[in-house]
Amino acid sequence: EVQLVESGGDWIQPGGSLRLSCAASGFTFSGYAMAWVRQAPGKGLEWVSAISIGGDTTPYADSVKGRFTISRDNSKNTLYLQMSSLRAEDTAVYFCAKCYTHCQNNYFDKWGQGTVVTVSS
Amino acid sequence: IQLTQSPSFLSASVGDRVTITCRASQGISSYLAWYQQKPGKAPKVLISAASTLQSGVPSRFSGSGSGTDFTLTISSLQPEDFATYYCQQLTTYPFTFGGGTKVEIK
Numbered sequence: 001e002v003q004l005v006e007s008g009g010d011w012i013q014p015g016g017s018l019r020l021s022c023a024a025s026g027f028t029f030s031g032y033a034m035a036w037v038r039q040a041p042g043k044g045l046e047w048v049s050a051i052s053i054g055g056d057t058t059p060y061a062d063s064v065k066g067r068f069t070i071s072r073d074n075s076k077n078t079l080y081l082q083m084s085s086l087r088a089e090d091t092a093v094y095f096c097a098k099c100y101t102h103c104q105n106n107y108f109d110k111w112g113q114g115t116v117v118t119v120s121s
Numbered sequence: 122i123q124l125t126q127s128p129s130f131l132s133a134s135v136g137d138r139v140t141i142t143c144r145a146s147q148g149i150s151s152y153l154a155w156y157q158q159k160p161g162k163a164p165k166v167l168i169s170a171a172s173t174l175q176s177g178v179p180s181r182f183s184g185s186g187s188g189t190d191f192t193l194t195i196s197s198l199q200p201e202d203f204a205t206y207y208c209q210q211l212t213t214y215p216f217t218f219g220g221g222t223k224v225e226i227k
Contacts, residue, residue: 045156045207047209105212
């Protein structure tokens, strides 16, 4: 059974940094592209970033470009999101999602349960 | 690419036929997915490639469309279908979502 388990969410002050992790199991992690999606309280879904199977393609939403970095460690079956210069508007539930092989021209076929990031002074 | 969903809110009764539309600001061929999200839960994919029903999803759900105009239809609304529905395009970065359609009980 495919499982995606996010961790690392916390309350943090504006300007701070945080690293989210997503532990994957039940599939060959190194064979799939992955993504992060977030949802602010009471709002809709916002795609944040994705990473290709090889890790060489890492697009970002304009709202996080230059502040967030996505990465993957295939030896640990783990996806990461390094977040820095955090702002109040980054407050959200962060979901990791597995792409159906590649992300482009496909879809997110499995999602984690999410981890909560609260940015507030 | 912007995705505009309508309506943003829908009140319906069990047994009703429900239609949600998603319009893309430019053509995306058939590369559109539909997701269902219940409160406090992660989204779940219902339909990919505009009209391909995912395994385990009830046949009362269907999708259609291509290019810029897409539709998600629930043929006979069931109690477990009350949720928020999102469309998403994965043709071009950023992989945008529609604003969502909340389906509530009338």
